[in-house]
Amino acid sequence: MFDGYTMGEIGAIFAMQGFAGLILFSVFVLMALGLAIIFGQMGVINMAHGEFMILGAYVTYLCSNFFADYIPALFGIYFFVAMFLAFLAAGALGALVEWAMIRHLYRRPLDTLLATWGLSLILQQTYRSIFGAREVGVTLPDWLMGSFALTDIIDVQINGLFVMGLTLLITVGVGLLMFKARFGRQVRAVMQNRMMAGAVGIDTEKVDRKTFALGCGIAGVAGSAFTMIGSTGPTAGQLYIVDTFLVVVFGGAQSLLGTIASAFTISQSQSAMEFFLSGSMAKVLTLLTVVGILMLRPQGLFSLKVRR
Amino acid sequence: MARILNMDRTQLLGFVLLAALVFLVLPLALDAFRLNMVGKYLTYAFVAVGLVLCWGYGGILSLGQGVFFGLGGYCMAMFLKLEASTPEATAIQSTPGIPDFMDWNQVTALPWFWEPFHNLAFTLFAVIAVPVAFAFIIGVAMFKRRVGGVYFAIITQAVAAILSILIIGQQGYTGGVNGITDLRTLLGWDIRTDSARTILYFVNGGLLFVCLFIAAWIKSTKFGRILVAMRGREDRVRFSGYDVSAFKIFVFCVAAGMAAVGGAMFTLQVGFMSPTFVGIVPSIEMVIFCAVGGRLSILGAVYGTLLVNWGKTTFSETFPELWLFAMGAVFIGVVLAFPNGLAGLWTDHVAPRLPRRLGGRPRPEAAQPAPAE
Numbered sequence: 001m002f003d004g005y006t007m008g009e010i011g012a013i014f015a016m017q018g019f020a021g022l023i024l025f026s027v028f029v030l031m032a033l034g035l036a037i038i039f040g041q042m043g044v045i046n047m048a049h050g051e052f053m054i055l056g057a058y059v060t061y062l063c064s065n066f067f068a069d070y071i072p073a074l075f076g077i078y079f080f081v082a083m084f085l086a087f088l089a090a091g092a093l094g095a096l097v098e099w100a101m102i103r104h105l106y107r108r109p110l111d112t113l114l115a116t117w118g119l120s121l122i123l124q125q126t127y128r129s130i131f132g133a134r135e136v137g138v139t140l141p142d143w144l145m146g147s148f149a150l151t152d153i154i155d156v157q158i159n160g161l162f163v164m165g166l167t168l169l170i171t172v173g174v175g176l177l178m179f180k181a182r183f184g185r186q187v188r189a190v191m192q193n194r195m196m197a198g199a200v201g202i203d204t205e206k207v208d209r210k211t212f213a214l215g216c217g218i219a220g221v222a223g224s225a226f227t228m229i230g231s232t233g234p235t236a237g238q239l240y241i242v243d244t245f246l247v248v249v250f251g252g253a254q255s256l257l258g259t260i261a262s263a264f265t266i267s268q269s270q271s272a273m274e275f276f277l278s279g280s281m282a283k284v285l286t287l288l289t290v291v292g293i294l295m296l297r298p299q300g301l302f303s304l305k306v307r308r
Numbered sequence: 309m310a311r312i313l314n315m316d317r318t319q320l321l322g323f324v325l326l327a328a329l330v331f332l333v334l335p336l337a338l339d340a341f342r343l344n345m346v347g348k349y350l351t352y353a354f355v356a357v358g359l360v361l362c363w364g365y366g367g368i369l370s371l372g373q374g375v376f377f378g379l380g381g382y383c384m385a386m387f388l389k390l391e392a393s394t395p396e397a398t399a400i401q402s403t404p405g406i407p408d409f410m411d412w413n414q415v416t417a418l419p420w421f422w423e424p425f426h427n428l429a430f431t432l433f434a435v436i437a438v439p440v441a442f443a444f445i446i447g448v449a450m451f452k453r454r455v456g457g458v459y460f461a462i463i464t465q466a467v468a469a470i471l472s473i474l475i476i477g478q479q480g481y482t483g484g485v486n487g488i489t490d491l492r493t494l495l496g497w498d499i500r501t502d503s504a505r506t507i508l509y510f511v512n513g514g515l516l517f518v519c520l521f522i523a524a525w526i527k528s529t530k531f532g533r534i535l536v537a538m539r540g541r542e543d544r545v546r547f548s549g550y551d552v553s554a555f556k557i558f559v560f561c562v563a564a565g566m567a568a569v570g571g572a573m574f575t576l577q578v579g580f581m582s583p584t585f586v587g588i589v590p591s592i593e594m595v596i597f598c599a600v601g602g603r604l605s606i607l608g609a610v611y612g613t614l615l616v617n618w619g620k621t622t623f624s625e626t627f628p629e630l631w632l633f634a635m636g637a638v639f640i641g642v643v644l645a646f647p648n649g650l651a652g653l654w655t656d657h658v659a660p661r662l663p664r665r666l667g668g669r670p671r672p673e674a675a676q677p678a679p680a681e
Binding site for chain 1: 369371449450453454455457458459461462463465466467469470473474476477588589592595596599629632633635636637638639640642643644647
């Protein structure tokens with residue numbers, strides 16, 4: 001398959017595909033982080049996670065239109081405002097959903113799956129009624145457009161770099177929040193032993209709601225970042241949901257580090273194969289490999305040693 | 309019959325009522341077009357009945373039943389397509405005698421795995437054998453490693469995604485996103501006429517009742533009780549000396565086989581098969597048919613399937629925008645408010661008020677089975 005390429009070209013191909021894989025990796029990590037918190041820590045399967053992400057994307061879209069129409073002078077920084085609003089909107093919706101639906105279903109994880117699937121249908125149709133069935137894209141500010149030319153064949157897009165930087169920042173933030181801050185300790189305490197956590201004075205219901213809202217909020221930010229590299233449609237969330245669940249399960253549901261490692265493996269192998277095979281075959285092979293490995297090692301790559 | 313299945317009078321009455329509805333009321337009340345449509349709905353009921361066993365009783369939620377429905381349907385469709393692509397009928401193609409979509413995709417010879425589907429006996433065998441074998445492989449791999457619950461659901465979902473992407477991607481061998489269309493005859497018998505469709509409807513109904521009897525029989529045996537026990541406390545069943553994984557594999561294969569028969573009947577009645585019946589979305593919809601009917605009720609699954617699909621057709625004919633809202637609300641409502649579906653409503657509210665000889669029974673004291681996890 002390497003016939004007709006020089007060594008330098010093959011290197012460049014791998015570098016370019018590797019970079020494309022890194023962008024995919026960023027999207028996976030952002031989506032999977034929220035899911036790892038909700039699914040890994042709380043054990044709730046949120047099939048509407050993709051729709052929370054799309055909510056963030058639509059908030060960004062509205063924000064970009066608003067800035068372009070009313071305050072064009074500040075258009076260069078609209079994205080940061082949009083990201084914050086996306087976090088708030090998705091988080092607020094998440095808290096509402098937790099209160100109305102999820103908290104009644106903590107003992108029935110498979111039923112949450114069905115209920116949140118219903119929620120995702122409703123949200124999809126809501127987006128379609130409000131924004132139309134066609135995909136929408138945002139206008140990037142000037143400083144995010146264009147690319148660096150590293151060598152004469154390797155180009156690096158600035159918006160891709162920006163999304164990666166953002167991912168890094170959010171991941172570190174979430175890591176600090178979960179492992180260093182008081183809130184994270186409470187979350188982990190509640191998930192490991194709900195009764196004991198309640199006994200030492202943690203308001204477990206409140207922690208549940210905040211955790212779910214946080215996971216949804218991160219999904220909103222992911223959606224916001226997603227608009228930088230692709231367009232948004234009402235059903236775009238559904239395309240990613242299975243991959244994201246596989247990323248989380250493959251990484252070992254309880255481990256944030258595992259989630260990142262598995263997002264990296266899956267995205268890199270998929271984008272490397274995409275160059276040589278068709279996109280759909282690359283995806284089939286990647287998913288098959290993941291499912292195969294999960295059959296051999298059901299607990300995922302990184303797993304906590306827990307006594308059951 | 310009733311004695312073999314350990315049925316009491318109420319259950320028998322339920323079977324008789326459903327049989328009357330399927331074989332008498334619907335064929336008399338509906339025209340050929342609508343009857344064909346109900347026949348299509350009833351093919352989904354095969355999947356729902358399988359899910360009652362697998363999910364309701366066994367507690368194994370599979371989100372990949374569309375895979376087995378699709379495999380069964382594709383096996384049937386391959387046979388019908390080969391029969392429709394005689395060298396005479398396809399004389400205008402650059403390679404006559406192969407299905408039209410292969411010709412469009414520059415495939416010049418029939419792939420090896422299509423060859424055996426010239427034979428009807430092999431096809432009928434494959435309709436059941438291929439999906440069951442596939443389910444067996446998945447089942448052995450998952451259940452022997454004690455993967456269950458949520459993880460199993462996610463992995464079956466991934467399998468559904470993989471298969472539908474594969475079918476769409478391999479256009480030359482599978483017909484791609486359009487599926488296998490333009491199916492005409494079964495051994496020279498035109499399946500597109502109204503009379504043929506009516507006959508197929510009755511064959512379909514008959515097969516559905518065979519599945520219902522199998523399900524009722526499984527439920528009434530010791531195996532059925534072990535399934536329920538496994539759903540409640542899997543470890544205790546294992547400590548009692550039962551091989552839990554073997555039971556799970558078996559019930560998963562039974563559910564897959566039923567789904568496959570439904571898929572094959574779907575192809576025969578509707579006249580095509582496409583990847584839209586394989587992926588994640590149809591697979592989850594099939595779970596909701598079962599949940600609406602009541603995950604613990606074999607007959608309820610049939611009613612649930614009919615009701616949801618009837619609702620889908622009426623809604624999408626009149627208010628296409630509202631359909632997804634309604635479907636979403638059904639998902640949430642059934643899970644939150646009626647975990648035992650229509651059958652639960654019946655046993656809780658209707659049956660206690662019926663006179664005893666019609667099958668009415670006093671309200672059971674706290675006998676309501678807990679919904680499966």
